[in-house]
Amino acid sequence: MNGTHDGRRRFLARGIGAAGTLFVAGCERLSNSDWFPKVLSAGEKASAAVAHAITSRKSMAQEFTDADRSPSFRSNGTAEPDSDTYRMLAANGFADYRLEVGGLVAQPASLSLADLRALPSRTQITRHDCVEGWSAIAKWKGARLAALLEAVRPGPEARFVVFHCADPMEAGGTSPYYESIDLEDAFHPQTILAYEMNDAVLPIANGAPIRLRVERQLGYKHAKYVMRIEVVESFVGIAGGKGGYWEDQGYQWFAGI
Ligand SMILES: Nc1nc2c(c(=O)[nH]1)N[C@H]1C(S)=C(S)[C@@H](COP(=O)(O)O)O[C@H]1N2
Ligand SMILES: [Mo]
Secondary structure, three states, X not given: OOHHHHXXXXXXXXXXXHHHHOOOOOOHHHHHOOOHHHHHHHHOOOOHHHHHHHXXXXXXXXXXXHHHOOOOOXXXXXXXXXXXXXXXXXXOOOOOOOEEEEEOEOOOEEEOHHHHHHOOEEXXXXXXXXXXXXXXEEEEEEEEHHHHHHHHOEOOOOOEEEEEEOOOOOOXXXXXXXXXXXXXXXXXXXXXXXXXXXXXXXXXXXXXXXEEXXXXXXXXXXXXXXXXXEEEOOOOOOOOOOOOOOHHHOOOOOOEO
């Protein structure tokens, strides 16, 4: 991880906070699920200003063409998790990798890479914006997080999806890397668990075997090396309680761009 993030917080001033979690109305399929009515009734309390911000959250992030792709896409933060478990998985081409999915779900799951590749996928060419002041455009392919969540069925209390990563706690660090998004971003069509980058298997430097792409959010939300997904109602009891590794150190939880 890189301490220079601290100097760049001016990019993060625009949080709309918890109100951003309220609207999933764009996704008709969700209206049949248990948790939708609760989310909607909370949303009805939102102010007009917040409603405007929420409307813009339903939009798609800009997508680009093959020709727009950056000649290279750097690795940032962890480039290879310093973990024996991770090294063993990598040595075997991640054949033994399992993505654990649990928390407030009716049907916890444990998915191999083949299972993830069998889920409905999406391919998109998008721009990654890191708060350290660099951006890059790449093509990503991955399983739609919405499809995975529909399979595990979040319960009525579910509000957030937490991604627990393979990079262990650093010396002087506060927790292993983790991140979280709300259900609106989780069900957004461009939110994927990417296993390919630029038409090749996702490299270790960029988060193999699985990294989150949550295209309307800044780079630090895009958890690499995702090992476990936990559906929760709040962040109480999870690391520093702010919903992410950088958030625990003062970053905005809502990093929408
Ligand atoms: N597990 C994990 N995920 C992470 C990080 C990290 O250090 N560990 N860094 C974050 C930051 S700050 C950025 S900008 C992107 C960098 O992704 P890249 O290495 O593919 O460029 O990953 C994000 N996800
Ligand atoms: Mo970043």
